[in-house]
Amino acid sequence: MKNNKVLILFLLLAAMSSCVDSTEKITQPDVSNDRKEMLTFWVEELILPSYAEFDKDLQAMVISAEEFTTNPTEASLSAFRTSWTEAYISWQNVEMYEVGPAEKYTLRSFYNIYPADVAGIQNNINSGTANLNLPSAYAQQGFPALDFLLNGVAAQDENILAFYQDSEKGAQRLSYVNVLVSRMNTLLDQVISDWKGTAKADFISRTGLDIGSSTASLVNAYVLYYERHVRSGKFGIPSGATIASAGTPNPDKVEAYYKKDISGKLAKTAQLAFSNFFNGIANGKQGPSLKSYLNSIDAKDPSTGKLLSEYINEQFSIIENLVEALSDDYYYQIETDNDAMVKVYQEMQKAVRILKVDMTSAMSITITYTDNDGD
Incomplete structure (x- = not known):
């Protein structure tokens, strides 16, 4: 009788182990x-x-x-x-x-x-x-x-x-x-x-995710571009919002300084292109993207529990609305209402954190560049 009980317990544990293994295979798909x-x-x-x-x-x-x-x-x-x-x-x-x-x-x-x-x-x-x-x-x-x-x-x-x-x-x-x-x-x-x-x-x-793989390389380039060349270059440095600027506006550092009335158009185009890439939008059609990839691994925002891709797109919408409200002449914008420029920078900083920390962590991608611009 004692031996039978031991045998039954062994079989139960083996069955439970099999269920766990099966579950792991389902929840961790090969992507x-x-x-x-x-x-x-x-x-x-x-x-x-x-x-x-x-x-x-x-x-x-x-x-x-x-x-x-x-x-x-x-x-x-x-x-x-x-x-x-x-x-x-x-x-x-x-x-x-x-x-x-x-x-x-x-x-x-x-x-x-x-x-x-x-x-x-x-x-x-x-x-x-x-x-x-x-x-x-x-x-x-x-x-x-x-x-x-x-x-x-x-x-x-x-x-x-x-x-x-x-x-x-x-x-x-x-x-x-x-x-x-x-x-x-x-x-x-x-x-x-x-x-x-x-x-x-x-x-x-x-197709890997290691350093040097195409996904990791492009994600690094993508986030770096937004952090340094959109957030800081187009908004933070000219508005004085960066730590390095110490709160002093630098309107002479806007993009297209000598043709000031296109600086806003340049920034709007860059923001839209950045968002479209995330969502895989190309010439009116939608394909595999960072958004669909994050969804395929069921990546969630740790604070709200909602899909991380939705959280990122919500932040993009906030930014796009703020950018749309700015003057097309960023020199004039800084001179007349610099707070609006600073606000864009602050919201872009939130997007950078989500992309650089939450997205890359969910995708198991290592950030290989160093943010050394004092922001």
Whole structure:
């Protein structure tokens, strides 16, 4: 009888153990296929089409730049300025993709470090030689440098034209414009060519979550972009909201400082692109995304218990509403109602915490960059 009781107890424990194992298998699904589908969608429907659209806008800028530098007139200046504006807005849709080829060529650093280094630009023009590959030259090129050269060398268009028509230095100034535009075109060609080459297949093949995997690399680039280049760059530093700014507004550090009335459009475009990427929205359709991935692993916000993706999107909505209410001229906004700019920064800081801590933790992704900007 005693032996029978022992046998029954053993069988019961074995059955319970089997149930636990079965439950664990159900609640911890293998989502590696989800990641492969997500990576494929990211490349084919988001990254490459966004670069193609930006390339189209950049080519329009290249053409108008050539027309202006060949014949600097009021009409060619206006056309160049318009194409520069459209390309700059379009750039906001691809700036976050600083992985793979863009990371290899440090595209963002050569395209959009502001405020422009005016003294460096002037020295480059006067010397006739400049090594634009150096980190010290980041702010002497790209969209911010063209902003100064198109909009900031004088207050009136007639005086801007006189700057380029000058008999002594006009040719050097036009030559520098050509160098900057040509360099932007070459860098973009390299990035797109690499993506169309081996980079695409390599990106899709690295389906893990370890450091160096495609998901981890892009999530790091995505969060870093928002933290440093949207939250701090577009709002925190100009408004003085960052710790490093010590509460002192810096309106001269807004994006597109010399064409101030587009700074709001740039920020709105960047915020929408950031949100669309999270939700997998591309050209009116929705595909595998960070949102769907978080849902597939049933990631929850630890404080409210709601789906983490819903919590993130709620925060995005708060931010988008605040950004929409701002002036399109962030210099003017800071001068007249800086509290509204600071409020955006504060809400973006909340989003950064959720993305950088809660999302990455749920996805088992390690943040590999260091936030060293004093924010």
